[in-house]
Structures are given as C-alpha cells and as structure tokens.
Amino acid sequence: MNPPAAPVGPRPPGPSGPRLRVDVFTIFPPLVENYCAGSLLGRARHLGLLDLRIHDLRSAATDPRRSVDDTPFGGGAGMVLAPGPIFGAVELASPPRPLLLLAPGGRRLEQPVVEELVATGSSPSGGFSLLCGRYEGVDQRVSDHLVDGELSIGDYVLAGGEAAAIVVVEAVTRLLPGVMGNADSAAEESFGAGLLEYPQYTRPAEFRGWEVPEVLRTGDHGAIARWRRAMALRRTQDRRPDLLASRGGLSEEERHLVDDLADDLADGRTDGGPDGRTDGGPADDPADGDRVS
Numbered sequence: 508m509n510p511p512a513a514p515v516g517p518r519p520p521g522p523s524g525p526r527l528r529v530d531v532f533t534i535f536p537p538l539v540e541n542y543c544a545g546s547l548l549g550r551a552r553h554l555g556l557l558d559l560r561i562h563d564l565r566s567a568a569t570d571p572r573r574s575v576d577d578t579p580f581g582g583g584a585g586m587v588l589a590p591g592p593i594f595g596a597v598e599l600a601s602p603p604r605p606l607l608l609l610a611p612g613g614r615r616l617e618q619p620v621v622e623e624l625v626a627t628g629s630s631p632s633g634g635f636s637l638l639c640g641r642y643e644g645v646d647q648r649v650s651d652h653l654v655d656g657e658l659s660i661g662d663y664v665l666a667g668g669e670a671a672a673i674v675v676v677e678a679v680t681r682l683l684p685g686v687m688g689n690a691d692s693a694a695e696e697s698f699g700a701g702l703l704e705y706p707q708y709t710r711p712a713e714f715r716g717w718e719v720p721e722v723l724r725t726g727d728h729g730a731i732a733r734w735r736r737a738m739a740l741r742r743t744q745d746r747r748p749d750l751l752a753s754r755g756g757l758s759e760e761e762r763h764l765v766d767d768l769a770d771d772l773a774d775g776r777t778d779g780g781p782d783g784r785t786d787g788g789p790a791d792d793p794a795d796g797d798r799v800s
C-alpha cells in the first residue's frame with residue numbers, strides 16, 4: 508500500500524484557534540483548494556477562523572494506479588466510486604462528524620441547514636466533513652455504513668461533488684464570526700430573517716437616466732431602514748411568497764409598511780419611501796459597510 512498522502516492545504520490555526528474545521532474528501536483536491544485559497548475563504552483560513560483540510564481519496568487506494576472507481580454491478584454506463592479507497596481515506600483522517608455525502612438526492616441545502624453546519628463548530632467534533640462523489644456516483648455501502656447523511660445543493664446534476672462542496676463551505680464560512688467585516692451583513696441578507704434582501708445601489712446616483720431612490724440619498728437613517736424593510740417584504744411577497752408563508756405571513760405593522768410603499772409608488776414617488784420622501788440632500792456615502800467578498 509502506498510503511504511497516505513498528506514491532506515492538501517491545511518492552514519495553521521490563528522492566534523485564537525480555528526473556529527470551524529471542515530474536511531473535504533475528493534479525487535480532485537486542487538479543484539477545491541484553488542477556489543478556497545482566494546477571497547473570503549482564503550482570508551478566513553489565513554485568520555484561522557476556518558480550518559479547511561482537503562483530502563485526496565486516492566491516498567488510500569491500494570493498487571499501483573491508485574484507482575478509486577470500478578464498473579457498476581449489473582451493467583450500465585459509467586463508473587462508480589468504490590468503497591475501499593473512500594473508507595480508507597476517511598478512516599485515516601478521522602474527520603469531524605457529521606460526514607455528509609454530496610448527492611443530488613440528499614437533504615436540500617438551505618440557509619437553516621447552513622446555520623446548523625455553522626453550529627457544528629461549537630460541538631465536540633469542532634466541525635463537519637464533506638465527501639464528493641464523481642462519475643455515476645458512489646457505492647451504496649458508503650451511504651449505508653460510513654456517512655451520517657447526504658446533502659444536495661439543488662435539483663440538478665453536477666459532474667462531481669466538488670462544486671457543491673465549495674458552495675457549502677462558502678455559505679457556512681460567511682456566517683462565522685469575524686469573517687465578514689460588517690457583523691450586520693449576514694443578518695440583513697436574503698434568508699437572514701426569512702426574507703429576501705432589499706435592493707442595493709452604489710454610485711453613480713444616476714446611470715443612463717435611472718436614478719437611485721431618493722430616500723437612500725437623504726442620510727435619514729430611520730427612513731432608509733423603513734424603506735429597506737418595506738422593499739424586502741414586498742420583494743419577498745412578489746418573488747417568494749413561500750418564505751413569507753413559512754414565517755406566518757405579514758404582521759400588522761409589516762402590512763402597513765408594504766401598503767405605504769405601494770401608495771408611494773402609485774403616486775409616482777419612485778423613491779418608494781414609506782415616510783422616506785424628503786427634499787433630498789447630499790448623497791450619503793453608499794459604502795456604509797466594509798464587507799469582504
């Protein structure tokens with residue numbers, strides 16, 4: 508048997524220790540490593556907030572060619588990832604649990620699931636792990652006897668689990684304390700409070716004749732907050748009524764906000780501001796946060 512390859516790309520813990528460990532098992536470590544080296548994920552790793560360890564499934568392959576797949580019993584197209592290398596790689600790494608197999612038929616990844624995964628950082632295992640399939644999929648015994656569950660990123664079929672793993676890791680990492688510059692960012696975003704986010708604008712205040720809503724340029728933070736909340740409610744009502752239904756619909760106060768906004772729009776006050784219309788004023792600095800993306 509070949510000696511096990513070292514996991515690709517672990518980073519040393521930061522001064523306060525890593526906040527979340529995530530182990531990813533894949534036959535293409537560079538695919539995951541390259542994406543997770545830059546931008547927000549790279550920064551989170553550099554700061555020691557995310558301890559991401561990427562393991563090569565071939566590390567436990569026992570034949571000279573380090574094969575990880577074989578033809579399906581019963582015939583049919585394509586190849587199937589064999590159980591031996593997968594069990595071997597996982598047992599060598601003893602990764603944090605839950606260990607989740609990425610699979611189109613798994614539990615759907617939605618923001619509450621992302622929050623559950625963030626919470627594994629404070630569990631005894633200190634995180635969670637992801638197993639990427641390839642080809643026609645993975646031998647059923649991996650699902651039955653090795654992993655703790657299956658996770659899907661949507662009702663479509665990818666060529667492999669690596670892109671799905673990246674989606675999971677990025678969605679989770681954004682919620683780790685200290686990763687995004689502005690602590691309010693995650694709470695205000697789509698799905699943060701069961702709503703879609705309000706529309707965002709930056710400079711210039713007018714672009715090809717399309718103006719930024721006036722209320723956003725007034726510097727009146729109360730009016731801006733009301734406008735944003737009304738827009739988030741209206742947008743959710745229009746595009747994702749299922750989200751509103753699952754939080755019990757609109758409260759009395761929310762209905763007023765949305766009605767006021769509709770009245771303003773009907774009156775041609777396209778700043779859309781429930782109580783947000785003013786005579787204008789100096790443009791507020793649109794860069795009112797320091798997000799890292």
Ligand code: SAM
Nearest residue numbers: 609610611640643644659660664665667668671
């Ligand atoms: N034959 C499988 C089927 O019909 O369900 C699809 C296999 S797919 C080509 C190869 C691998 O990509 C899967 O084993 C899984 O790890 C990953 N994958 C594909 N679609 C996915 C999705 N929507 N969510 C998560 N992983 C996915």
